[in-house]
Amino acid sequence: MTNHPVHNVSTGHVIIMGIRGLPAAHGGFETFAERLALYLVERGWKVTVYCQGSASGRREVDVWEGVERIHIPVKRDGSIGTIEFDIKATMDVLSLPGTILTLGYNTGFLCSFLSWRRRKNFINMDGLEWKRAKYSTPAKIYLWVNERLAAWAGTKLVADHPSIAEHLATRVPHDRIATIPYGAPGIDQADITLLADYGVEAHRYLTVIARAEPENSILEIVQGFSAKPRGMKLLVLGKYTRDHDYHCQVMAAASDEVLFPGPVYEASRIQALRFYSLAYIHGHQVGGTNPSLVEALGAGNAVIAHDNKFNRWVAGGAGLYFVDAADVSKQIDDLIADPSLQRELSSQAVKRWLEAFTWPDILAQYEELMVLKC
Known part of the structure; x- marks a missing residue:
């Protein structure tokens, strides 16, 4: 296990984007985001998370377990609704100071926009989504393009595997890539x-x-x-x-x-x-x-x-x-x-x-x- 420095005072504001929201209900990225958000809050950070959907149909802000949540209303369902959410969240974050952590590159064109606006944006680049057999050819092209846009735009790219880091190094210099894998809890007993x-x-x-x-x-x-x-x-x-x-x-x-x-x-x-x-x-x-x-x-x-x-x-x-x-x-x-x-x-x-x-x-x-x- 690697030893890392300890920071016990507030060191900044992190804004998490690219997930549907907290608490986690939709898979690995949200589980990670929840763990990271709660960890950073406990360590003195301010953490904001954008959440897809609003019960009132208006932008709402609340606090969950010390994490500020910004709820963004969307009118569409499915992947189109997710893109609508990402666009609205990106426009909203322009007025919110802080360092952005984007999970996934599916809307890399928005990362390019944030780079143009000189926002610090760390991007977890996920896997080689455009290689997945489940996607149609147009979807693969969309993902392929957005992967490159996100890679070029990110302040720092996070690869969750050395092979992903090697792939990203064909797009950007090595010093812009950090390799940090996914985590898991230990289980030593169960019912x-x-x-x-x-x-x-x-x-x-x-x-x-x-x-x-x-x-x-x-x-x-x-x-x-x-x-x-x-x-x-x-x-x-x-x-x-x-x-x-x-x-x-x-x-x-x-x-x-x-x-x-x-x-x-x-x-x-x-x-x-x-x-x-x-x-x-x-x-x-x-x-x-x-x-x-x-x-x-x-x-x-x-x-x-x-x-x-x-x-x-x-x-x-x-x-x-x-x-x-x-x-x-x-x-x-x-x-x-x-x-x-x-x-x-x-x-x-x-x-x-x-x-x-x-x-x-x-x-x-x-x-x-x-x-x-x-």
């Missing part, structure tokens, strides 16, 4: 009684927690697990419907030992399902430091992961790796047959989490970065 709700027993199941998309290798994972009877379950969390072709392919490939309980959001349930799992299977093919994989390490999960540079750096010695369904089947065979291998991978998971992904260390790195630049 075992919750497992009964999902029809599984401790250490007699494996977990998959991911969006049901081809680039997350869900089909290959289910095919590999279902290649033979296992004597245990595969718990595939997430939303699966009969009116989606890929979802249907995944469900059709599943043996009777594969369970689809739907999405699970309650923290205590996710903790229990992670903590008592024999292993976590991670199929993400594109991205940087994926929150779900880091959270598995914090829970001490042995990992079976898609073989790519992103996952190998994160999981390191805690992982067995696969490229196709046959590999998935073999790695599951090896793990089930050798309890000592599972114990070793679990030990390596906790070690890797302590080395690089604890929240106090991650948040201290962000504070240090902003102290140096504010």
Whole structure:
């Protein structure tokens, strides 16, 4: 674990943009933003967060857990509504002094505008979104252009993975890039009684927690697990419907030992399902430091992961790796047959989490970065 300087007095005003709002309800970036905002408030910073939507239909300001929230009304839904929100928030922030932290580059053109207005803007550049198979060609072009606009405009770019930093270095000088990964809490106990709700027993199941998309290798994972009877379950969390072709392919490939309980959001349930799992299977093919994989390490999960540079750096010695369904089947065979291998991978998971992904260390790195630049 890295040691960082401690700052106990107010050192500035940070304005967080690029999320839907707080408290967190929409995934990894919001979870991070909530943790960072509360951490900085406790350390004496003023923190403002822009939130999408306003119950009154007007701009509203309130305070949540010491964090100032500015609620911006939007008239549209979906991605268009998000762009509308980002534009309105960008116009609003021009009158608000402080250092901006933008999460994501989906509206990089607005980052360029803020740069033109000489605003300090740290940008977490997320993953290689424009490479994701789920997006249409026009959407990929839009993301590709905005990634470059954000890279050129940011005061400092934050990469959550060394490979993302290497990619960004083809756009801007190295000294404008900081590498700070995503964090995760440690889990050393959980409520075992919750497992009964999902029809599984401790250490007699494996977990998959991911969006049901081809680039997350869900089909290959289910095919590999279902290649033979296992004597245990595969718990595939997430939303699966009969009116989606890929979802249907995944469900059709599943043996009777594969369970689809739907999405699970309650923290205590996710903790229990992670903590008592024999292993976590991670199929993400594109991205940087994926929150779900880091959270598995914090829970001490042995990992079976898609073989790519992103996952190998994160999981390191805690992982067995696969490229196709046959590999998935073999790695599951090896793990089930050798309890000592599972114990070793679990030990390596906790070690890797302590080395690089604890929240106090991650948040201290962000504070240090902003102290140096504010």
